[in-house]
Amino acid sequence: MKDRGRIGEGDLKAKLGWDVFKQGGEPHIRIRPGKEGDPRLRPVVSLCPAGLWREEKPGTFTVTVDGCLECGTCRILCGPDLIEWEYPEGGLGVQFRFG
Amino acid sequence: MERFEVIIAGGGLAGLAAAYTLAGAGVETLLIERGDYPGSKNVTGGRIYLNPVRDLFPDLWASAPLERYIVREGAAMVTPERSVTFFYRGDELKEDPPQSYSVLRARFDRWFAEEAEARGAMIIPKTKVQDLIRQNGRVAGVVAGGDELFAEVVLICDGALSPLGEKAGLRTWPSPRHFALGVKEVIALDAAVINERFHLEGREGAAHLYVGDVTRGRFGGAFLYTNLESVSLGLVLGLDTNSAGENLHVPSLLEDFKASPEIAPLVRGGQGVEYSAHVIPEGGYGGLGTLYGDGVLLAGDAAGFALNLGFTVRGMEYALASGYWAAQAVMEARRAGRYDGATLACYQRFLEESFVLKDFRAFRNNPAVLANPRLFRHYPELAAGILKDIYHVPAGPKARLFDTVRSRLSLGELFMIIKDLKGFTKL
Numbered sequence: 001m002k003d004r005g006r007i008g009e010g011d012l013k014a015k016l017g018w019d020v021f022k023q024g025g026e027p028h029i030r031i032r033p034g035k036e037g038d039p040r041l042r043p044v045v046s047l048c049p050a051g052l053w054r055e056e057k058p059g060t061f062t063v064t065v066d067g068c069l070e071c072g073t074c075r076i077l078c079g080p081d082l083i084e085w086e087y088p089e090g091g092l093g094v095q096f097r098f099g
Numbered sequence: 100m101e102r103f104e105v106i107i108a109g110g111g112l113a114g115l116a117a118a119y120t121l122a123g124a125g126v127e128t129l130l131i132e133r134g135d136y137p138g139s140k141n142v143t144g145g146r147i148y149l150n151p152v153r154d155l156f157p158d159l160w161a162s163a164p165l166e167r168y169i170v171r172e173g174a175a176m177v178t179p180e181r182s183v184t185f186f187y188r189g190d191e192l193k194e195d196p197p198q199s200y201s202v203l204r205a206r207f208d209r210w211f212a213e214e215a216e217a218r219g220a221m222i223i224p225k226t227k228v229q230d231l232i233r234q235n236g237r238v239a240g241v242v243a244g245g246d247e248l249f250a251e252v253v254l255i256c257d258g259a260l261s262p263l264g265e266k267a268g269l270r271t272w273p274s275p276r277h278f279a280l281g282v283k284e285v286i287a288l289d290a291a292v293i294n295e296r297f298h299l300e301g302r303e304g305a306a307h308l309y310v311g312d313v314t315r316g317r318f319g320g321a322f323l324y325t326n327l328e329s330v331s332l333g334l335v336l337g338l339d340t341n342s343a344g345e346n347l348h349v350p351s352l353l354e355d356f357k358a359s360p361e362i363a364p365l366v367r368g369g370q371g372v373e374y375s376a377h378v379i380p381e382g383g384y385g386g387l388g389t390l391y392g393d394g395v396l397l398a399g400d401a402a403g404f405a406l407n408l409g410f411t412v413r414g415m416e417y418a419l420a421s422g423y424w425a426a427q428a429v430m431e432a433r434r435a436g437r438y439d440g441a442t443l444a445c446y447q448r449f450l451e452e453s454f455v456l457k458d459f460r461a462f463r464n465n466p467a468v469l470a471n472p473r474l475f476r477h478y479p480e481l482a483a484g485i486l487k488d489i490y491h492v493p494a495g496p497k498a499r500l501f502d503t504v505r506s507r508l509s510l511g512e513l514f515m516i517i518k519d520l521k522g523f524t525k526l
C-alpha cells in the first residue's frame with residue numbers, strides 16, 4: 001500500500017457519478033444556525049464517504065447534500081445539537097441499483 | 100380514515116420478512132418504503148448465511164436471485180509493505196444446499212418484495228414515513244406522504260439509524276461507539292474473468308477479508324465478495340476511530356485499498372458501477388435497546404441486530420429472523436385481540452429462544468475484545484515480520500527456523516500474546 005495520496009475531488013465526483021441520484025426537495029441535512037464553527041463537526045469532514053463536509057475557512061464547516069449516500073455517519077457523529085438530519089422525501093436521493 | 104391491521108415502516112430484509120410472513124398468514128399488511136423500490140436504499144457487504152433462516156421461509160430460496168455460493172474463503176493480515184494471506188477450501192462448502200451466498204440487495208430485496216406482494220402484502224414505494232401517530236400513549240399509526248394511516252400495530256424496520264425508533268421512544272440518538280461505517284464499490288467484471296482470477300467454476304464464489312493497514316491499524320477491516328458479474332469491494336471502520344489520532348479520510352482509504360497489491364490485480368480492467376455507504380450497528384448485546392412497546396415493534400438493524408464477529412459483519416440473517424419473529428408476535432397479539440406492550444412482549448421471548456438473541460448473548464464480549472488495538476496493527480506486523488524472516492535467504496548461513504521465529508517473540512511479546520489469547524477465548 002504505497003499510494004497514500006488523497007483521492008482528488010474530481011475523482012470522487014466521478015465515482016459518485018456511477019450512482020443514480022434523484023434530486024429535489026429541501027436539503028435533508030443542515031448545520032444548526034450558529035453551530036458552523038463548532039469543532040465537533042471536524043471529524044465528519046474526513047469520514048463522510050462522499051466528501052460533502054468541508055472546512056471552507058479554518059474553523060468553519062459547511063455541508064452540501066448533492067451526492068449524499070444517506071449513510072448516516074454525520075447524523076451519528078454530529079448529533080442533534082449540531083445538525084438537523086432527515087432522510088430525503090420518498091422517491092428522492094440516491095437509488096442503488098446493486099446495493 | 101385509512102386503517103390497516105399492520106403497517107410496516109421500511110422495506111429492507113426485516114420489513115420484507117415480516118410482510119412476507121404476515122401476508123402469507125392472511126394478515127392485512129401495508130409496507131411503506133421511501134426508496135424507488137425496496138432495495139434501492141440498502142447496502143450490504145454481501146454475504147448471507149442461509150442455514151439459520153432457511154426453514155423460516157421454506158418456499159423462498161429455490162428461486163432467490165442470490166449471486167454466487169461461497170466455496171473459497173480468504174483472510175489476510177495486511178501491513179504497508181507486506182501481507183500474510185490464507186485460503187480455505189473444503190468439499191463441504193460445495194455440498195447442496197450451500198451455506199452462504201454473495202448477494203446484491205437492490206436485486207434481492209426488490210424480488211423479495213414481489214414475493215411478499217404475491218402473497219397479498221401491499222407495498223407502497225417512494226413514500227417516507229414521516230412520523231408516528233400516538234393515541235392514548237400508544238402508537239396508533241403513521242404519517243406518510245402527508246396522509247394519516249392507522250393500524251393495530253406498527254413494525255419499525257427503518258434500518259440502522261432508526262429515526263422512527265427514536266420517535267417511538269424505544270431508542271435514543273445513537274452513539275458513535277456503537278456504530279461502524281461501511282463503504283463499498285461494485286466493480287463489474289466478466290464472469291469468466293472472475294472465475295479465472297479467483298479459481299472458481301460456474302456459480303462458485305469467493306469471500307476475502309482483510310485486517311490491518313486497510314484501516315491504518317484502527318478498528319475495522321475490508322472485504323471482497325465475488326458476485327455473478329461483479330465484485331463487491333469495501334471496508335468497514337469503527338465510527339469513533341477518528342478520536343484515536345489523525346483523522347482518516349474514508350474515500351481515500353478505499354482508493355488505497357483498491358490500489359493495493361492485494362487487490363489491484365484482482366479487479367484490473369473492471370469498471371466501477373456503484374459507490375455506496377451505510378452505517379452498521381456494532382454495539383452487540385450491550386447496544387440493544389427496547390424491542391417493543393404499546394402498538395409497536397422494532398426489527399432488524401433498527402433494533403441493533405447486527406454483530407461484528409471479528410472479521411465479518413452479520414446482520415442480514417438477524418434482520419430476516421427478527422422480521423419473521425415480529426410477525427409471529429403480531430399474530431399472537433391478533434389471537435389475543437390486544438396489541439399492548441405486555442402482549443407483544445412475546446417477541447422478546449421468541450427472539451431469546453431463537454438463534455438471534457442466543458448469538459447476541461454468546462458474542463456479547465466481542466465489542467470489548469475486538470477493541471484491542473493490537474489486533475489491527477501489531478499482530479499483522481508481527482505475523483508479516485516473522486514470515487519475512489522465514490522466507491529471507493541471506494548471503495551467509497541462514498538461521499534455524501526456531502531462532503528466526505524466537506527473535507521476534509521476546510518474553511514480553513509472548514506474555515502479551517497469552518493475555519490477548521485469553522481475551523480471544525471469549526469470542
Ligand SMILES: Cc1cc2nc3c(=O)[nH]c(=O)nc-3n(C[C@H](O)[C@H](O)[C@H](O)COP(=O)(O)OP(=O)(O)OC[C@H]3O[C@@H](n4cnc5c(N)ncnc54)[C@H](O)[C@@H]3O)c2cc1C
Nearest residue numbers: 109111112113133143144146228257258281399400414415
Ligand atoms: C458495508 C456493509 C457490509 C455488510 N456486510 C454484511 C454481510 O456481509 N453479511 C451480513 O449479514 N450483514 C452485513 N451487513 C449488515 C446488513 O447489511 C444489515 O444488517 C441489513 O441490511 C439490515 O437489514 P434491515 O432490513 O434491518 O435494514 P435496511 O436494509 O437498512 O432496510 C431499512 C429500510 O427502511 C427504509 N426506510 C428507512 N426509513 C424509512 C422511512 N422513514 N419510511 C419508509 N422507509 C424507510 C429504507 O429505505 C430501507 O429500505 C453489512 C452492512 C454494510 C453497510
Ligand code: SF4
Nearest residue numbers: 048068069071072074
Ligand atoms: S449521510 Fe453520509 S454521505 Fe450524506 S453527508 Fe452525511 S456522512 Fe456524507
